[in-house]
Amino acid sequence: MEVSFKKPLSNYSWLVKQYEMIKSSDSPDILEKFIPREDLSIVFHFGNPPFMLHPHYGELPPYFIAPVVSKPQHMRVSETNISFIVTCKPSVFTRIFNINLQVCKYSYVELPAIPFEALWKQLSIYSNLEEWIKCFEGFINNFQGSEYEKDHIDILYDRIVSQDNNQAISKIEMEFPVSQRTLQRQFIRRVGTSPKRLERISRINRVWDLISSDKIIDYQNLVIKGCYYDQSHFIKEFKEIVGETPDNFFKRDLENVKIMSGKTER
Numbered sequence: 001m002e003v004s005f006k007k008p009l010s011n012y013s014w015l016v017k018q019y020e021m022i023k024s025s026d027s028p029d030i031l032e033k034f035i036p037r038e039d040l041s042i043v044f045h046f047g048n049p050p051f052m053l054h055p056h057y058g059e060l061p062p063y064f065i066a067p068v069v070s071k072p073q074h075m076r077v078s079e080t081n082i083s084f085i086v087t088c089k090p091s092v093f094t095r096i097f098n099i100n101l102q103v104c105k106y107s108y109v110e111l112p113a114i115p116f117e118a119l120w121k122q123l124s125i126y127s128n129l130e131e132w133i134k135c136f137e138g139f140i141n142n143f144q145g146s147e148y149e150k151d152h153i154d155i156l157y158d159r160i161v162s163q164d165n166n167q168a169i170s171k172i173e174m175e176f177p178v179s180q181r182t183l184q185r186q187f188i189r190r191v192g193t194s195p196k197r198l199e200r201i202s203r204i205n206r207v208w209d210l211i212s213s214d215k216i217i218d219y220q221n222l223v224i225k226g227c228y229y230d231q232s233h234f235i236k237e238f239k240e241i242v243g244e245t246p247d248n249f250f251k252r253d254l255e256n257v258k259i260m261s262g263k264t265e266r
Contacts, residue, residue, distance in 0.1 A: 001030070003259050004129045012137055014148045015092050019136075020085040020262055021129040022077070029079050032256040033072040036241050038161045038202040040090035040192070041066040041262060042111070044123050044132075048078035056106045063120045065099070065109040067192040068201065072243040073107045075260065084123060084132045087262055091157040091190045096144055101192030115143070152176045153190050156183070160195055161202045166227055169195045203227065204241045207234075208263070211250055 002023040008016040017039055024030065031053070043050075043064055050060045054074040068090060077083075094101055101109060119139050126132055150158075159172050173180045173195065187195055203226045210225060211217055219231045228234040238246050257263075 001259070005262075006129060006133065008133075012140065015088050015096075015140065015144075017087040017089065018262065019129060019133050020083075020087065021132070022081070022083040022085070022259060024077055024079055024081050030077045030256050030260070031074070032077075032260045033074045033243065034066070034069075035072055035205075035208070035257060035261040035263075036069050036201045037087075037205055037261060038068060038198055040068060040088050040093055042086045042088060042093070043083060043108075044085075044120050045081055045083040046124050047080045047082050050078070050081060050083070051076040052107060060108060061110055063111050063116055065101075065111060066107075067101050067109050068198060069107055070193065070197060070201070070241070072241075077260070082127075084129070084136075085262065086136060089154070089157065090192060091154045091187075092148065094190045095151070095153070096148070100189050102189045115139075152178065152183070153186055156187060156195060157191060157198070160199050163206065169199055200237055201241060204238060207238070207246075211246075217246060217250060 002021070004021045006019045007013075008019065043060075043066055045060070045062060049062065052058055052060055052073065052075055055071065060075075066085075090101070093099070097112075099109070099112075119136070122139075123132055123135055126135060156172065156176065159167075160169070170180070173183055176183055178186075184194060191198060193201070207222050207226050210222065219234070222228075223231055223234050226234060228237070235245060238244075238249075242249055
């Protein structure tokens with residue numbers, strides 16, 4: 001399997017977090033799970049489509065949104081699949097394309113045919129990450145002509161996923177000139193989950209990054225870094241979001257999990 005990651009240029013970082021290419025033409029089918037992340041991915045695939053195994057069962061469309069989810073998603077990637085994945089800030093993407101993530105019925109959200117079918121067809125002409133990125137950035141340039149200005153939902157999202165965030169969500173929400181109920185309703189529409197749930201997912205991903213770099217599980221350090229009450233609190237949240245205990249998860253081969261979850265070595 002060929003996998004490539006690339007960070008966006010600074011003039012696209014207001015929307016894009018990373019680009020990813022997966023080519024599995026010479027590999028057997030991969031059955032693995034996607035670990036919940038705090039961002040949203042736009043997935044374009046060419047060849048045999050990926051197949052969702054759990055919690056929903058069925059073939060995935062040729063282009064779709066992989067939104068913020070609360071539970072791990074089990075999938076099968078075909079041996080002849082080629083995917084181009086753009087990981088974005090959900091609050092920004094849904095705002096500029098007027099997409100409501102609150103109405104999501106499945107573990108994915110279908111993108112509107114206009115304008116994304118034309119983009120998918122244009123992407124299908126190319127076969128490498130550089131050409132796909134150039135094509136996608138041209139699409140964004142045509143769609144978003146002026147400089148993007150953050151609103152209160154974007155600011156709240158950035159605060160929650162910040163590495164330095166150690167404030168209670170309720171206190172952060174009080175800083176904005178709208179009621180907490182209105183803020184949460186708008187946040188769920190734009191991000192696909194509540195601020196509190198996003199915080200829990202973001203903390204788990206920060207822990208994963210720490211363990212991936214250190215290779216040794218220091219529970220005391222993770223409890224402090226993740227702002228958990230104690231070790232049992234950390235293990236309970238990890239199992240709920242990842243579907244396994246940290247001991248079991250980090251002792252097994254995580255190469256395919258990282259590929260499916262859009263994780264790079266840091």
